Amino acid sequence: MLAIRLPEDIERRLTALAEATGRTKTFYAREAILGYLDDLEDIYLAERALEDVRAGRTQTVPLDEVMREHGLEH
Incomplete structure (x- = not known):
């Protein structure tokens, strides 16, 4: 389980x-994190x-x- 606090503008975009x-906001949050x-x-x-x-x-x-x-010489 993960709870995150997002800036309001990001929350609005995600909701929209x-x-x-x-889809759910959770779906998109999960996809973003995985990527x-x-x-x-x-x-x-x-x-x-x-290093x-x-x-x-x-x-x-x-x-x-x-x-x-x-064998990839030009």
């Missing part, structure tokens, strides 16, 4: 959307990977080498 589509959570997880993983590269914990491979290895 729900009424216009016959945003995917993005946040991707950002977090990318930032960690970048690992910068700290020398992860080796990189030049793009031309990857392309050659997979």
Whole structure:
């Protein structure tokens, strides 16, 4: 269970959307959170990977080498 307090303008928009589509505000709040959570997880993983590269914990491979290895040379 989750309870959130939204700014009035966002609450009005959410209510209007729900009424216009016959869906619940909960449906749209859930959809928004799930979509945003995917993005946040991707950002977090990318930032960690970048930190690992910068700290020398992860080796990189030049793009031309990857392309050659997979037969994608131009």
